[in-house]
Amino acid sequence: MAINQTELRPMGKSIHRKEDPRFIRGQGKYLDDIVLPNMLYMSIVRSPYAHAKIKSINTEAAKQVPGVKLIITGEDLAKMNLAWMPTMNGDVQMVLATNKVLFQYQEVVAVVAETRGAAVDAAQLVEVEYEALPVIVDPFRALQPDAPVLRDDREKKSNHIWHWEAGDQESTEEIFKNAPVVVSQDVRFQRVHPSPLEPCGCIADYKKGTGRLTWYVTSQAPHAHRTILAMISGLPEHKIQVISPDVGGGFGNKVPVYPGYVCALVASIQLGIPVKWVETRTENIASTGFARDYHMTSEIAADENGKVLALRVKTIADHGAFDAAADPTKFPAGLFSIVTGSYDFKQAFVEVDGVYTNKAPGGVAYRCSFRVTEAAYLIERTMDILARKLGMDPAELRLLNFIRKDQFPYQSPTGWTYDSGDYEKTFRLALEKIGYHELRKEQAEKRARGELMGIGISTFTEIVGAGPSHSFDIMGIKMFDSAEIRVHPTGKVIARLGVRHQGQGHETTFAQIIGEELGLTADDVLIEEGDTDTAPYGLGTYASRSTPTAGGAAALCARRIRDKARKIAAHLLEVGDEDISWNGESFEVKGTPSRKVTMGEVALAAYTNVPEGMEPGLEATYYYDPPNLTFPHGAYIAVVDIDKGTGVVKVRRFLAVDDCGNVINPMIVEGQIHGGLTEGFAIAFMQDIPFDEDGNCLAPNWMDYLVPTSLDTPNWETDRTITPSPHHPIGAKGVGESPNVGSPAAFVNAVVDALEPFGVEHIDMPIFPWKVWEILRQNGVAE
Amino acid sequence: MQISVTVNGRVYESDVEPRTLLIYYIREHLRLTGAHVGCDTTSCGACTVLLNGKAVKSCTVLAVQANGQEIMTVEGLERDGELHPLQKAFWEEHGLQCGYCTPGMIMTACELLERNPFPTEEEVRKGISGNVCRCTGYVNIIKAIQSAGHMIAQQDKEPKNQSEVVPSGN
Numbered sequence: 027m028a029i030n031q032t033e034l035r036p037m038g039k040s041i042h043r044k045e046d047p048r049f050i051r052g053q054g055k056y057l058d059d060i061v062l063p064n065m066l067y068m069s070i071v072r073s074p075y076a077h078a079k080i081k082s083i084n085t086e087a088a089k090q091v092p093g094v095k096l097i098i099t100g101e102d103l104a105k106m107n108l109a110w111m112p113t114m115n116g117d118v119q120m121v122l123a124t125n126k127v128l129f130q131y132q133e134v135v136a137v138v139a140e141t142r143g144a145a146v147d148a149a150q151l152v153e154v155e156y157e158a159l160p161v162i163v164d165p166f167r168a169l170q171p172d173a174p175v176l177r178d179d180r181e182k183k184s185n186h187i188w189h190w191e192a193g194d195q196e197s198t199e200e201i202f203k204n205a206p207v208v209v210s211q212d213v214r215f216q217r218v219h220p221s222p223l224e225p226c227g228c229i230a231d232y233k234k235g236t237g238r239l240t241w242y243v244t245s246q247a248p249h250a251h252r253t254i255l256a257m258i259s260g261l262p263e264h265k266i267q268v269i270s271p272d273v274g275g276g277f278g279n280k281v282p283v284y285p286g287y288v289c290a291l292v293a294s295i296q297l298g299i300p301v302k303w304v305e306t307r308t309e310n311i312a313s314t315g316f317a318r319d320y321h322m323t324s325e326i327a328a329d330e331n332g333k334v335l336a337l338r339v340k341t342i343a344d345h346g347a348f349d350a351a352a353d354p355t356k357f358p359a360g361l362f363s364i365v366t367g368s369y370d371f372k373q374a375f376v377e378v379d380g381v382y383t384n385k386a387p388g389g390v391a392y393r394c395s396f397r398v399t400e401a402a403y404l405i406e407r408t409m410d411i412l413a414r415k416l417g418m419d420p421a422e423l424r425l426l427n428f429i430r431k432d433q434f435p436y437q438s439p440t441g442w443t444y445d446s447g448d449y450e451k452t453f454r455l456a457l458e459k460i461g462y463h464e465l466r467k468e469q470a471e472k473r474a475r476g477e478l479m480g481i482g483i484s485t486f487t488e489i490v491g492a493g494p495s496h497s498f499d500i501m502g503i504k505m506f507d508s509a510e511i512r513v514h515p516t517g518k519v520i521a522r523l524g525v526r527h528q529g530q531g532h533e534t535t536f537a538q539i540i541g542e543e544l545g546l547t548a549d550d551v552l553i554e555e556g557d558t559d560t561a562p563y564g565l566g567t568y569a570s571r572s573t574p575t576a577g578g579a580a581a582l583c584a585r586r587i588r589d590k591a592r593k594i595a596a597h598l599l600e601v602g603d604e605d606i607s608w609n610g611e612s613f614e615v616k617g618t619p620s621r622k623v624t625m626g627e628v629a630l631a632a633y634t635n636v637p638e639g640m641e642p643g644l645e646a647t648y649y650y651d652p653p654n655l656t657f658p659h660g661a662y663i664a665v666v667d668i669d670k671g672t673g674v675v676k677v678r679r680f681l682a683v684d685d686c687g688n689v690i691n692p693m694i695v696e697g698q699i700h701g702g703l704t705e706g707f708a709i710a711f712m713q714d715i716p717f718d719e720d721g722n723c724l725a726p727n728w729m730d731y732l733v734p735t736s737l738d739t740p741n742w743e744t745d746r747t748i749t750p751s752p753h754h755p756i757g758a759k760g761v762g763e764s765p766n767v768g769s770p771a772a773f774v775n776a777v778v779d780a781l782e783p784f785g786v787e788h789i790d791m792p793i794f795p796w797k798v799w800e801i802l803r804q805n806g807v808a809e
Numbered sequence: 810m811q812i813s814v815t816v817n818g819r820v821y822e823s824d825v826e827p828r829t830l831l832i833y834y835i836r837e838h839l840r841l842t843g844a845h846v847g848c849d850t851t852s853c854g855a856c857t858v859l860l861n862g863k864a865v866k867s868c869t870v871l872a873v874q875a876n877g878q879e880i881m882t883v884e885g886l887e888r889d890g891e892l893h894p895l896q897k898a899f900w901e902e903h904g905l906q907c908g909y910c911t912p913g914m915i916m917t918a919c920e921l922l923e924r925n926p927f928p929t930e931e932e933v934r935k936g937i938s939g940n941v942c943r944c945t946g947y948v949n950i951i952k953a954i955q956s957a958g959h960m961i962a963q964q965d966k967e968p969k970n971q972s973e974v975v976p977s978g979n
Contacts, residue, residue: 028901042900042901042903043900043905045908046908047900049905049908049912050892050896050899050905050911050915051843051883051887051896052842052843052844052882052883052912053843054843054909055842056842056909058836058845059842061837061840142833143826143828143829221943222907222909222943223847223855223907223909223910223941223943223944224845224907272908274845274847274908274909275906275907275909275944277943306849307847307848307849307850307852307853308849529906529908529909529944530906531906694903696903697906697944697945697946697949699946700948700949701906701943701944701945704946727849727850727852728852728941729850733853733941733943735937735939735941736933736934736937736938736942736950736951737934737935739947741948742948
């Protein structure tokens with residue numbers, strides 16, 4: 027049960043959320059709730075073809091629609107050098123197509139009108155003449171020497187984008203040559219989409235009188251967006267105010283800059299009137315950042331006893347028509363090299379090749395922590411395959427190979443330094459809580475009766491909190507984050523951070539961190555994020571980085587304030603600084619605890635009675651460059667039953683034991699886990715964005731791309747262990763993405779485990795009933 | 810077209826295009842922006858309001874169809890400064906995160922509890938299956954709705970001025 031916000035020592039408590047009072051009253055302020063005087067609406071004309079030349083664009087009929095104010099084509103943008111824009115992965119992306127289109131639903135023309143209806147009406151009257159070109163949807167086909175080159179704008183005349191690798195190839199090959207046991211499996215992590223309930227949108231409001239652009243946008247990274255906008259628009263950065271209002275879920279979908287944003291910006295600058303663009307669900311799925319689409323081959327070398335020796339992974343990454351994956355600059359395949367997982371491999375070699383196809387851009391989104399979803403899925407899937415080959419229980423194989431508690435900080439063969447972990451403790455808790463051995467007994471009995479029951483394990487390691495400035499930057503900007511805390515004379519606080527929540531509860535949890543550090547309640551601290559005029563510069567919220575980065579910044583910033591407050595307290599108590607100690611709620615004179623002052627009293631003194639020579643006021647700023655990432659881990663176990671008549675998989679139980687170090691608010695962490703597991707469930711069983719051979723997107727809406735309802739979603743069981751991050755100021759690790767990273771492997775392992783009697787070694791996601799039914803039918807058991 | 814609609818107990822006379830969807834009428838004409846738009850295929854239920862007491866997806870009703878009818882939105886739930894039990898329960902049970910599905914979810918739950926004051930977990934799951942949530946995984950929403958059912962029963966038993974303990978805050 028949650029408790030209220032007015033208790034002292036708020037860290038670690040399940041405090042009710044401060045953001046809820048407005049949301050439960052319908053008083054949230056999301057992008058489409060904002061209406062500005064004279065505001066115009068924009069609609070986008072999109073390509074029906076996946077690959078085609080644009081022969082002509084006729085906007086005459088569209089212009090005749092009453093209320094139409096402006097029509098923008100790629101040619102118009104080209105004159106401003108804006109027909110293309112840079113992406114976070116160092117590529118360029120078309121804003122509006124000029125001579126050809128490269129994916130279905132690509133942006134071709136933008137229409138601005140006085141009403142939503144008029145904009146849509148006019149968009150439908152834009153006539154575009156296309157000449158179809160050969161389409162490539164299969165990334166393997168894209169790499170064949172005779173494949174048509176999709177991106178003729180590039181110097182490199184092939185569909186290959188880049189090659190990336192990590193680990194020691196030579197030593198890995200050496201181990202594989204001599205290894206007594208080798209397993210190999212091709213695994214596809216299918217293309218999915220984060221699909222936040224609120225689609226993307228923006229309002230560009232350029233005022234000629236001030237030369238200032240206010241840009242309201244569904245953004246997870248408003249400061250980065252401001253800088254990118256300044257770079258591409260030529261507007262000076264201090265004349266751009268980015269406001270990310272309440273965001274109706276992000277899940278990585280709202281990190282990139284999308285073409286619609288740029289078009290709205292151009293329209294507002296040209297017209298001097300605010301222009302709103304809000305995409306539809308179909309536009310959101312079909313054109314904004316997708317997730318995954320990794321075609322992986324995994325190989326493990328092991329000894330006869332099941333001790334793993336080396337890992338070799340080869341991956342083809344389908345990035346669509348433009349490489350707009352939202353990655354740190356030096357990591358085109360994200361942090362995929364965490365793929366050795368929770369296990370002590372001697373060597374590993376991982377390579378990834380990025381490939382263009384006629385599909386929408388993206389790749390990094392949907393709680394992936396920069397490709398950790400793919401990595402965790404692959405290793406957890408392959409460990410099960412190894413267990414099968416050795417005739418070992420998959421739990422025993424994991425226990426045998428875990429990185430031990432005393433090995434941390436642990437150097438992984440691909441170069442990561444894991445901060446802390448106690449994998450065995452977490453896993454044993456999970457095994458005991460779910461009754462693993464009893465379940466195996468039950469399974470054996472059921473098998474004897476011909477019933478299909480499966481148990482799936484995933485013991486994963488995450489890597490979140492990008493990241494240290496020596497390696498991590500977004501388009502050159504180091505991946506620090508920040509906090510600015512200002513204490514008012516009456517002891518109340520306003521604090522702003524460089525991150526931007528989309529429902530993760532920052533307004534509550536950051537108030538808990540700061541309240542704890544300053545001896546205040548969470549209610550005493552108002553948290554603001556998302557307005558680049560007021561909040562300190564930060565890199566935003568994605569990849570579970572808020573707690574690791576801005577959480578560290580908030581604690582250290584508050585401690586900076588406490589340092590000054592101590593001096594004021596000494597002055598008030600008429601003793602030296604060294605005679606003052608902090609008891610968690612107030613400053614007291616050492617040895618005389620009855621002589622004390624609270625932060626409230628100190629705050630008033632900071633404005634009314636500071637020691638001579640001290641600057642008045644009580645505030646601080648902290649930009650935190652984390653020394654390392656945080657490595658939360660988890661042990662997930664799924665129990666499934668399969669209906670032999672239909673192939674329907676029922677998740678009977680799912681237990682998630684997470685360890686994210688010290689917990690700021692258990693209630694909020696649990697909510698994050700529930701949500702992420704539901705996404706992982708959907709990915710495992712429901713979600714896929716397929717394309718036909720002509721490049722038609724076959725799941726561009728929620729009729730075909732499935733989001734789980736309350737009826738689909740299992741009931742989640744959760745627990746935790748606590749292994750603090752030694753380098754983090756409050757010992758906390760990120761956790762938001764762990765459930766999506768960890769759970770798909772548990773589901774798939776459970777289904778494959780259930781189908782073991784039929785010799786099934788692997789099934790690619792999503793595990794639709796028809797796939798299972800087909801296996802049952804082939805084995806003559808489908809009823 | 811001229812329409813007259815009672816929304817949250819207040820009568821509005823408006824001139825709307827026949828094609829105007831009820832959700833846009835509520836959001837853009839009346840500036841009640843609690844109800845949201847999450848899809849374009851009537852799948853998500855973020856736009857759910859009560860039309861004559863029945864939960865409807867207002868993206869799939871024309872404003873002109875609401876002529877002469879009674880609508881209740883999430884903004885109409887609070888009475889005399891007192892949150893509706895569903896609002897309290899969503900807060901207490903952490904039944905919301907980004908808050909975007911919340912207004913629609915609460916309105917669907919309103920009708921559900923009207924029909925079935927003490928729904929089982931399965932009945933709640935079925936009852937809200939027209940409302941998609943991307944954040945919570947539903948577990949806490951189900952708890953909140955069941956808890957609200959009990960709060961309402963409790964309230965009905967107690968004298969009027971007895972108020973529930975509400976979490977403090979803004």
